[in-house]
Amino acid sequence: MKRRLLLVSNSTLHGSGYLDHCQGNISHFFGRDVKRVLFVPYALHDRDAYTKTARDKFSSYEVDGIHEAPDPVAAVREAEGIFIGGGNTFRLLKSLYDNKVLTEIRKRVLEDGVPYMGSSAGTNVATVSINTTNDMPIVCPPCFSALSLVPFNINPHFLDPDPHSRHMGESREQRITQYHEEPDTPSVLGLREGSLLLVEGNKATLLGTTRARLFTRGKPTVDYDPGSDLSFLLTH
Template structure:
């Protein structure tokens, strides 16, 4: 069994940067260490698969990586089985998960990443589906997957695009923290809030926060904890 190699971004866009530019150094390091030449991109989270794949290709090609869209492959399962690396982009998490189930890709991707060590990159919705379930997505349920259970490449949930409550706002309605804590009340599972510009790097049994901002960990029956960049979050991988 090979060690898992997973890079989970909060988002592919950060203010002041071009697409994926904020994570360029970390992504190149992640892929080059694993001798990746071709990236299999899964664009199912957005409606226009061609346009989305072209955007990723335009970004990664100058960095030295060939991009292939899974939607162009006559046999998606075979394409995943032959992939050097898998990248699932952002968009609508419900649409994405439904497509993965419709094409019977969940067990194949899971086996390739967890058993064969194929590198996995996720962004936003692609990060959501890498976790236990998509319960903690921010997206609207515009499609209906057969279950909220996801790839389970990591044994906890993530909330990408995490936003802190704004104490100065005149709006006193529900906050992101309240929604996450509601999930925890029912499921008793940890949720990692990834702020924009951050990502989680998983290498085997080691998980490290990367980026230039803190991440916020929500735990059952405890106050949330902030972790600084480069924090060791490996203990989360031991959760069942």
């Protein structure tokens, strides 16, 4: 399988600029063969402004906004690299369905080996479903099934409970546990801010500076350090 994915937990790490914390990973990931990157700004309302942000950051590549293309499916068909940015995951997934690009993105990534980078919401939609997003459901997509570029789910911006909080909303861990009360639910990798997952074919490696927590239905959670080989997640 030619699959190449860079799945980033968060676009911005506290105290640094947009995607600064994984700049080196991004350059290495797209490499020198990719000249143009197709940017998907569907997760934010102002697609032009968002594409400008991406252009400013990806200054060594030509960045095409998918919303600028007369035919978004054709734009995916011609893409050398794909980057789906963060924002609201429901809005993003609905727009992917509205523009009928899910099948083509999946085909390009899994069959043609086009490198796919996702950040936050863009990481959520790369997985089985958006059932483990943290976002507010501001719009309703036709269903929660996503690109399934990997056979598990991710919870980006994974957050440990704050022992000093007096807020009584469910912790992130409680929410994911509730997800696993439902039948046939896949494993969920909680990517803390600062974490990213690199997938190359059937090899998955945790990168970044923070640990990731794996939730598997009916089993205790396990934390993994940066550098861990998580390839076993790809065979489930």
